Amino acid sequence: MLVQPLRLDAELRLLEPFYAAEFLAHQDRARAHIKPWVGPTFVIDDLDGARGVLERYARDGRRIFGIWLDGVLVGGTMFVSFDTESGVCELGCWLEPSAEGRGLISPVIRRMIDWAFRERGLTRAEWRSLPDNARSIRVAERLGMTRETEELWALSSDDWNPPAPETADLDRVMDAMLAAFDNTGDRTPDLASLRDLFLPQAVIVNNTGPEPAVYDLDAFITPRQKILTDGTLTSFSEWEVAHRTEVTGSIAHRFSDYRKSGIRDGVPFEGSGRKSTQFVQTPTGWRITSLTWTDDPS
Structure with missing residues (x-):
């Protein structure tokens, strides 16, 4: 091997x-x-x-x-x-x-x-x-x-769907991105690591509600870091259950189905939804330029 x-x-x-x-x-x-x-x-x-x-x-x-x-x-x-x-x-x-x-x-x-x-x-x-x-x-x-x-x-x-060589690095970026929010067990979430995964100018959009909520990187990280560390949201993890990735030269696009679970304000919950993630290849590797998601109705 x-x-x-x-x-x-x-x-x-x-x-x-x-x-x-x-x-x-x-x-x-x-x-x-x-x-x-x-x-x-x-x-x-x-x-x-x-x-x-x-x-x-x-x-x-x-x-x-x-x-x-x-x-x-x-x-x-x-x-x-x-x-x-x-x-x-x-x-x-x-x-x-x-x-x-x-x-x-x-x-x-x-x-x-x-x-x-x-x-x-x-x-x-x-x-x-x-x-x-x-x-x-x-x-x-x-x-x-x-x-x-x-x-x-x-x-x-x-x-088995083997990882395509051209998407293996993108798989690792997505795994690391989702892992940054994980606070199951004794894990401390590492949202600061998102700054190495996203471009500083990245745009992040939650399209779950009646109007899109648009964030820059700081506005996205700060409130999530708080609720994942102050006891509001515990035992949280999120993971892909299916995805399709398209690579064209130095740009890429990934469509994901995901699930998540955790305990919010003492109440266990589970959820699912879809993500659209865009990437560019930089001298230090693939980085995320935009992320849009929508949660399924609960």
């Missing part, structure tokens, strides 16, 4: 035993956070244990790929199982708290599924999630997986 940069600030590398010290430092930051979701032998607290975990996975062929963000190991991913005879694989992924909501998991898992289906000829990818792991469930939904049991999600190669 070829390992390539995920984006300018993130990359995926094979997590070899010589990374044991970095792996231990990562576990020190992530141990309490990931412990409910991983096997007990995976959680270690000393250098020998860290080296032992990486050597064990290297020996049995279940290689771990580390996720580095800004030069720091912040998580990892692996094929929990990979059976070429049955054509079935299972994927797993984790992040430490500081890296959650940064748009990393979906592109990593997309890349692994695409490699398993297209390069190795597998026909089914599985993803297991405990019923109360909302973030993991969101990943499965974004990838177009079907929930087969309370804990099992799956996708067949017949239903």
Whole structure:
């Protein structure tokens, strides 16, 4: 499996035993956070244990790929199982708290599924999630997986829409944009990151009401930062369920269907709607020039 940069600030590398010290430092930051979701032998607290975990996975062929963000190991991913005879694989992924909501998991898992289906000829990818792991469930939904049991999600190669090379960077921008609003669990929303995703002159329009509400970037960010951090809107996340992207040279347009959920003023809610997002390619990558959305009637 070829390992390539995920984006300018993130990359995926094979997590070899010589990374044991970095792996231990990562576990020190992530141990309490990931412990409910991983096997007990995976959680270690000393250098020998860290080296032992990486050597064990290297020996049995279940290689771990580390996720580095800004030069720091912040998580990892692996094929929990990979059976070429049955054509079935299972994927797993984790992040430490500081890296959650940064748009990393979906592109990593997309890349692994695409490699398993297209390069190795597998026909089914599985993803297991405990019923109360909302973030993991969101990943499965974004990838177009079907929930087969309370804990099992799956996708067949017949239903796989591989990411087109020319839209992969746009996928990452959209993932990061939606992740900026996420305040589920202990996550602190990072709306300041939107300034790196949008052009400073971007126009943002909410066309849900009787008249369009038009914002510049500051007018869009400020009130949303407030309600996402003052307790008004909690457990909030939003995700794409379908999209179509058109690229013409250095401009692009994306049409998205989305869903969202959260608790506003103590009352749980769910919603859905559509987005139209326009982009231009700049020397530092794709950036959003305009965003328009409309919510479905509740």
